[in-house]
Amino acid sequence: MTRTGRPRSQQADEAILEATRQALVDLGWGGLTMSDVAARAGVAKTTLYRRWANKNELVVDAVAALFDELRLPDRGSLRADIEGVVLQFGRLLERPETKTALMAVVAESTGDEALRCRIREAIVDRQKHLVIAGRRHAQDRGELPPDDGADPTAEIDLIFDVIAGAVVHRVLVSGESVDGAWAAALAALILGGLAGTVA
Amino acid sequence: MTRTGRPRSQQADEAILEATRQALVDLGWGGLTMSDVAARAGVAKTTLYRRWANKNELVVDAVAALFDELRLPDRGSLRADIEGVVLQFGRLLERPETKTALMAVVAESTGDEALRCRIREAIVDRQKHLVIAGRRHAQDRGELPPDDGADPTAEIDLIFDVIAGAVVHRVLVSGESVDGAWAAALAALILGGLAGTVA
Amino acid sequence: MTRTGRPRSQQADEAILEATRQALVDLGWGGLTMSDVAARAGVAKTTLYRRWANKNELVVDAVAALFDELRLPDRGSLRADIEGVVLQFGRLLERPETKTALMAVVAESTGDEALRCRIREAIVDRQKHLVIAGRRHAQDRGELPPDDGADPTAEIDLIFDVIAGAVVHRVLVSGESVDGAWAAALAALILGGLAGTVA
Amino acid sequence: MTRTGRPRSQQADEAILEATRQALVDLGWGGLTMSDVAARAGVAKTTLYRRWANKNELVVDAVAALFDELRLPDRGSLRADIEGVVLQFGRLLERPETKTALMAVVAESTGDEALRCRIREAIVDRQKHLVIAGRRHAQDRGELPPDDGADPTAEIDLIFDVIAGAVVHRVLVSGESVDGAWAAALAALILGGLAGTVA
DNA sequence: CTGTAACCGAGACGGTACGTCATGTCTTAGG
DNA sequence: CCTAAGACATGACGTACCGTCTCGGTTACAG
Numbered sequence: 059m060t061r062t063g064r065p066r067s068q069q070a071d072e073a074i075l076e077a078t079r080q081a082l083v084d085l086g087w088g089g090l091t092m093s094d095v096a097a098r099a100g101v102a103k104t105t106l107y108r109r110w111a112n113k114n115e116l117v118v119d120a121v122a123a124l125f126d127e128l129r130l131p132d133r134g135s136l137r138a139d140i141e142g143v144v145l146q147f148g149r150l151l152e153r154p155e156t157k158t159a160l161m162a163v164v165a166e167s168t169g170d171e172a173l174r175c176r177i178r179e180a181i182v183d184r185q186k187h188l189v190i191a192g193r194r195h196a197q198d199r200g201e202l203p204p205d206d207g208a209d210p211t212a213e214i215d216l217i218f219d220v221i222a223g224a225v226v227h228r229v230l231v232s233g234e235s236v237d238g239a240w241a242a243a244l245a246a247l248i249l250g251g252l253a254g255t256v257a
Numbered sequence: 258m259t260r261t262g263r264p265r266s267q268q269a270d271e272a273i274l275e276a277t278r279q280a281l282v283d284l285g286w287g288g289l290t291m292s293d294v295a296a297r298a299g300v301a302k303t304t305l306y307r308r309w310a311n312k313n314e315l316v317v318d319a320v321a322a323l324f325d326e327l328r329l330p331d332r333g334s335l336r337a338d339i340e341g342v343v344l345q346f347g348r349l350l351e352r353p354e355t356k357t358a359l360m361a362v363v364a365e366s367t368g369d370e371a372l373r374c375r376i377r378e379a380i381v382d383r384q385k386h387l388v389i390a391g392r393r394h395a396q397d398r399g400e401l402p403p404d405d406g407a408d409p410t411a412e413i414d415l416i417f418d419v420i421a422g423a424v425v426h427r428v429l430v431s432g433e434s435v436d437g438a439w440a441a442a443l444a445a446l447i448l449g450g451l452a453g454t455v456a
Numbered sequence: 457m458t459r460t461g462r463p464r465s466q467q468a469d470e471a472i473l474e475a476t477r478q479a480l481v482d483l484g485w486g487g488l489t490m491s492d493v494a495a496r497a498g499v500a501k502t503t504l505y506r507r508w509a510n511k512n513e514l515v516v517d518a519v520a521a522l523f524d525e526l527r528l529p530d531r532g533s534l535r536a537d538i539e540g541v542v543l544q545f546g547r548l549l550e551r552p553e554t555k556t557a558l559m560a561v562v563a564e565s566t567g568d569e570a571l572r573c574r575i576r577e578a579i580v581d582r583q584k585h586l587v588i589a590g591r592r593h594a595q596d597r598g599e600l601p602p603d604d605g606a607d608p609t610a611e612i613d614l615i616f617d618v619i620a621g622a623v624v625h626r627v628l629v630s631g632e633s634v635d636g637a638w639a640a641a642l643a644a645l646i647l648g649g650l651a652g653t654v655a
Numbered sequence: 656m657t658r659t660g661r662p663r664s665q666q667a668d669e670a671i672l673e674a675t676r677q678a679l680v681d682l683g684w685g686g687l688t689m690s691d692v693a694a695r696a697g698v699a700k701t702t703l704y705r706r707w708a709n710k711n712e713l714v715v716d717a718v719a720a721l722f723d724e725l726r727l728p729d730r731g732s733l734r735a736d737i738e739g740v741v742l743q744f745g746r747l748l749e750r751p752e753t754k755t756a757l758m759a760v761v762a763e764s765t766g767d768e769a770l771r772c773r774i775r776e777a778i779v780d781r782q783k784h785l786v787i788a789g790r791r792h793a794q795d796r797g798e799l800p801p802d803d804g805a806d807p808t809a810e811i812d813l814i815f816d817v818i819a820g821a822v823v824h825r826v827l828v829s830g831e832s833v834d835g836a837w838a839a840a841l842a843a844l845i846l847g848g849l850a851g852t853v854a
Numbered sequence: 855c856t857g858t859a860a861c862c863g864a865g866a867c868g869g870t871a872c873g874t875c876a877t878g879t880c881t882t883a884g885g
Numbered sequence: 886c887c888t889a890a891g892a893c894a895t896g897a898c899g900t901a902c903c904g905t906c907t908c909g910g911t912t913a914c915a916g
Contacts, residue, residue, distance in 0.1 A: 063891030064881045070893090086368045091871060102894045107873070158367040164429055165361035168353070169285050174432060182430060215431065216442050220419055223426030228418045230363055231381060231425075233373060243415050247450035254449015262860025263912045269862090290902060301863045306904065461865030462907045468867085484766045489897055500868040505899070556765040562827055563758035566751070567683050572830060580828060614840050617825045618817055624828075625820030628761055629779060630812065631771060641813050645848030652847015662887075688876060699889045704878065 066108075073099040074106060078120035082155040087162035090117070114166045114173050121159045122180035124150060130188045136196040140245040141238075143188050144225060148236025151229040161230055189218045202252070220248065265307075272298040273305060277319035281354040286316070286361035313365045313372050320358045321379035323349060329387045335395040339444040340437075342387050343424060347435025350428040360429055388417045401451070419447065464506075471497040472504060476518035480553040485560035488515070512564045512571050519557045520578035522548060528586045534594040538643040539636075541586050542623060546634025549627040559628055587616045600650070618646065670696040671703060675717035679752040684759035687714070711763050711770050718756045719777035721747060727785045733793040737842040738835075740785050741822060745833025748826040758827055786815045799849070817845065 077098035081090050092113060096103045110116035128146060133139050150156055160181075167174040193214065196202040224244055228234055276297035280289050291312060295302045309315040327345055332338050349355055359380075366373040392413065395401040423443055427433055475496035479488050490511060494501045508514040526544060531537050548554055558579075565572040591612065594600040622642055626632055674695035678687050689710060693700045707713040725743055730736050747753055757778075764771040790811065793799040821841055825831055 060883075062883065062889070064893075066892065087364050092873080093871065100894095102896095103873080104875090104895090105893065108892080112873090154367070158364060160364075161360045161367075162364035165286050165357060165359075165364055168357040168360075168429070177430075178432075212439075212442070215427075215433075216423075216439070216446065219427045219431060220423045220443070220446065222430070223422030223424070224415075224419045225422070226426060226430075227422030228414075230367070231376075231421070232414065232418060233377075234414075240411075240415070243411070244419070246453065247415065247419065247447070250450035250453020251446030252449070253453055254445065260860095261858075261914060263862080263914090265861070291904080292902070299863095301865090302904085303864090303906090304862065307861085311904085460863065460909070462867075464866065485762050490899085491897065494868095498868090500870095501899080502869085502901090503867065506866075510899090552765070556762060558762075559758045559765075560762035563684050563755060563762055566755040566758075566827070575828075576830075610837075610840070613825075613829065613831075614821075614837070614844065617829060618821045618841070618844065620828070621820030621822070621824030622813075622817045623820070624824060626812075626816045628765070629774075629819070629823075630816060631775075632812075638809075638813070641809070642817070644851065645813065645817065646844070647848075648851020649844035649846075649848035651851055652843065664888080667888095689878080690876070697889095699891090700878080701880095701890090702888065705887085709878085 067105075070099070070101050070105055071109065074101060074109070074116070075120045075123060077101075078116055079124075079155045082117070082120070082159050086158045087117070092116075114163055114170070115176060117159050118163050118173070118176050118180055121156060121163070122184075124153070124156055125181050125184050128185065128188060130191045130195075132195050136192065136199070136201045137245050137249055139192045139195060140221070140248055141241045143192065144221060144241040144244055145236060145238070147185070147222065147225045148229060148241070151225060152235060157230060160226075185222055186214070186218050189214055189221070193217075217248065217252075266304075269298070269300055269304055270308065273300060273308070273315070274319045274322060276300075277315055278323075278354040281316070281319070281358050285357045289316070291315075313362055313369070314375060316358050317362050317372070317375050317379055320355060320362070321383075323352070323355055324380055324383050327384065327387060329390045329394075331394050334398070335391065335400045336444050336448055338391045338394060339420070339447060340440045342391065343420060343440040343443055344435060344437070346384070346421065346424045347428060347440070350424060351434060356429060359425075384421055385413070385417050388413055388420070392416075416447065416451075465503075468497070468499050468503055469507065472499060472507070472514070473518045473521060475499075476514055477522075477553045480515070480518070480557050484556045485515070490514075512561055512568070513574060515557050516561050516571070516574050516578055519554060519561070520582075522551070522554055523579055523582050526583065526586060528589045528593075530593050533597070534590065534599045535643050535647055537590045537593060538619070538646060539639045541590065542619060542639040542642055543634060543636070545583070545620065545623045546627060546639065549623060550633060555628060558624075583620055584612070584616050587612055587619070591615075615646065615650075664702075667696070667698055667702060668706065671698060671706070671713070672717045672720060675713055676721075676752045679714070679717070679756050683755045684714070689713075711760055711767070712773060714756050715760050715770070715773050715777055718753060718760070719781075721750070721753055722778055722781050725782065725785060727788045727792075729792050733789065733796070733798045734842050734846055736789045736792060737818070737845060738838045740789065741818060741838040741841055742833060742835070744782070744819065744822045745826060745838070748822060749832060754827060757823075782819055783811070783815050786811055786818065790814075814845065814849075 074095065077095050078090070081095050081098060085091075085094070090113065092103060092106060095116070096106045099106075106116070110119065128143075128150065130139060130143060133142050151160070163173065163177060167177055193202060193210070197204050221244070225236060228236060228240065234240075273294065276294050277289070280294050280297060284290075284293070289312065291302060291305060294315070295305050298305075305315070309318065327342075327349065329338060329342060332341050350359070362372065362376060366376055392401060392409070396403050420443070424435060427435060427439070433439075472493065475493050476488070479493050479496060483489075483492070488511065490501060490504055493514070494504045497504075504514070508517065526541075526548065528537060528541060531540050549558070561571065561575060565575055591600065591608070595602050619642070623634060626634060626638065632638075671692065674692050675687070678692050678695060682688075682691070687710070689700060689703060692713070693703050696703075703713070707716065725740075725747065727736060727740060730739050748757070760770065760774060764774055790799065790807070794801050818841070822833060825833060825837065831837075
């Protein structure tokens with residue numbers, strides 16, 4: 059089977075995603091329209107719909123790219139690692155394109171299993187990996203006990219929900235920023251909690 | 258200035274809010290339309306717009322009523338109080354009308370200060386009150402030290418963001434349910450954290 | 457059954473039909489779009505579609521109004537009556553809005569029985585009435601024999617197809633104008649033909 | 656200058672024209688699309704556009720081929736010749752591909768001089784030739800006087816507009832078929848008219 | 855007990871975005 | 886140079902919802 063016909067323009071893809079992010083900043087989720095994105099990207103609506111079936115999927119992909127920048131360098135201690143990831147995630151969520159888009163697509167994903175999967179793959183799993191990496195670093199340093207054979211999934215999920223949930227809630231619901239003091243307080247709470255549950 | 262003219266129908270209000278919740282269950286946030294709500298409530302669109310300026314405000318009020326049922330009975334220990342409120346909040350969020358609506362209005366509130374205020378008054382403050390009450394109960398029992406004169410706001414906000422954020426994240430983003438075991442684990446983490454920060 | 461709701465704007469109807477005729481002059485049949493008509497009429501597309509289901513029906517109604525002006529005053533002789541109606545019909549067809557629209561809707565009416573009916577009622581029957589009236593005038597004057605009891609429908613239809621067809625063909629297909637000389641020649645041919653068939 | 660490169664496929668031309676006629680039958684003028692014609696002909700759109708600039712020209716050529724079959728055999732009398740050509744033309748117009756296409760391209764030719772020329776060359780002149788031939792036959796037989804030096808163009812055009820117009824109008828506008836009786840009646844009218852104008 | 859003012863239903867209104875479709879051009883790989 | 890395949894920019898399509906408005910008609914309080 060030979061590939062035939064004109065190939066899709068790769069540069070159109072990136073132009074569309076960038077236009078989507080810019081439109082989110084300017085107009086918010088509710089004001090974002092496919093026509094506007096197409097116009098900003100210098101692309102026809104058809105081209106846009108050929109790649110993404112609807113607004114939700116487009117925005118997920120556009121926003122997902124922002125999560126690529128999340129990293130977990132070894133900062134020398136579990137406390138520093140937690141503070142680092144909290145600050146990083148906080149700064150990411152405070153960007154207007156993330157702020158306006160993330161909750162909206164999560165809301166739309168209720169009752170749309172395909173969208174939920176796309177979000178999980180593109181965004182959630184990428185963050186959860188940070189928790190797993192941080193845990194491994196701490197075990198290597200001896201700050202946390204090594205795996206005892208029990209499944210650590212539940213604990214990882216809990217820590218993930220606490221960290222990500224707290225940051226999301228503070229930024230989007232409470233509407234306050236994530237600064238060093240708050241990050242330190244959250245890290246202290248979690249460290250205490252880990253010590254308490256371990257003991 | 259005397260109020261004259263035909264008074265507004267009080268039963269229309271409740272019919273509209275109930276119709277809104279039902280429509281959210283059936284159609285989700287994206288599929289909900291004002292016309293549909295009006296039709297379900299047996300009411301003209303005019304009547305609807307006379308009371309709520311737009312979809313967001315209507316949904317906030319419709320959903321806010323659900324949060325009235327949150328209570329913090331004294332369960333005898335801080336641990337039990339936390340587990341109780343986590344389970345209560347989890348069950349509330351797992352209802353389809355809450356699930357689909359809450360994140361959506363939060364998303365819309367980005368860049369809409371009036372909407373953000375309405376959400377804060379109608380929803381957020383109502384939940385935060387639970388944290389404050391639980392803290393006072395624990396102090397009365399001697400589980401937590403009494404106020405030392407320092408402003409406890411920061412600590413209350415942190416605990417609130419952690420509890421509410423973790424529950425929201427688990428239910429809406431991770432897509433898993435809040436059961437007794439998870440509630441116990443979260444309560445344990447927070448209790449350990451409080452002990453650690455206090456010590 | 458009581459009439460309820462806001463009544464339709466009668467002035468919108470006429471604005472739309474006039475805008476349609478003007479758009480036909482400017483753009484021709486192929487270039488005419490519903491959006492453009494709506495914009496010219498200062499009316500929303502919805503308003504337009506509420507009244508006419510598609511381009512064809514709209515144009516039929518817009519053009520039909522032009523045929524209202526066709527009259528058959530008694531000019532004193534059958535020859536003069538024929539010449540008069542030929543000239544009138546020729547002038548009507550030479551107007552750009554008629555020229556471009558008439559054949560197009562006739563073409564579309566192939567395979568659309570509803571459209572064919574609409575055309576017949578709104579346009580064709582209105583013209584055929586002129587032939588019937590002219591025949592009666594001529595009988596009153598003694599130029600044609602009175603009805604002998606036989607059905608005159610076939611003869612009327614033939615004369616109608618010859619006159620209307622010849623004018624349409626000359627103007628639209630041959631692309632030449634209908635002037636006095638041509639009208640006289642056509643009238644002479646028909647008068648001769650009538651005499652021949654009668655004799 | 657030598658012709659180089661791959662030569663055009665001659666069989667593609669006929670496949671396209673035949674596909675066009677078939678598509679006209681199935682979909683009518685309004686429903687006919689270039690993509691569909693290309694698909695039916697098993698040909699790429701590029702190939703189609705390389706030969707015909709647009710839909711109108713393609714359809715003119717596709718339909719014009721049908722007019723090639725018009726003939727005027729000498730049937731022995733002017734009356735028989737007229738009846739013959741009327742019946743022939745009627746049968747041609749009653750074919751669905753002709754019916755739906757002819758008026759449509761005529762309508763489009765309003766305001767498109769190039770298209771008008773193409774129609775005249777491909778279709779109109781081919782028919783008018785029949786009138787000229789019939790006239791010459793009749794003169795040869797002595798049924799009509801020989802040319803007296805005056806320009807017969809006006810008379811030929813009139814007869815042509817009357818015959819072609821009447822047939823077109825009966826079939827397409829009145830929506831009735833051209834049968835022997837009607838053809839005879841039309842022939843009688845024209846013969847009477849010729850006699851009357853000559854006398 | 856009659857105004858009158860604000861309410862009510864219904865539904866038409868001007869807008870705007872939707873997602874699809876057809877047009878005519880272009881860019882590939884291959885004949 | 887032609888061909889098939891198919892992506893491209895453009896722009897109209899007909900639908901749906903928005904939030905406003907205009908109707909005729911309905912309360913309930915005021916004079």
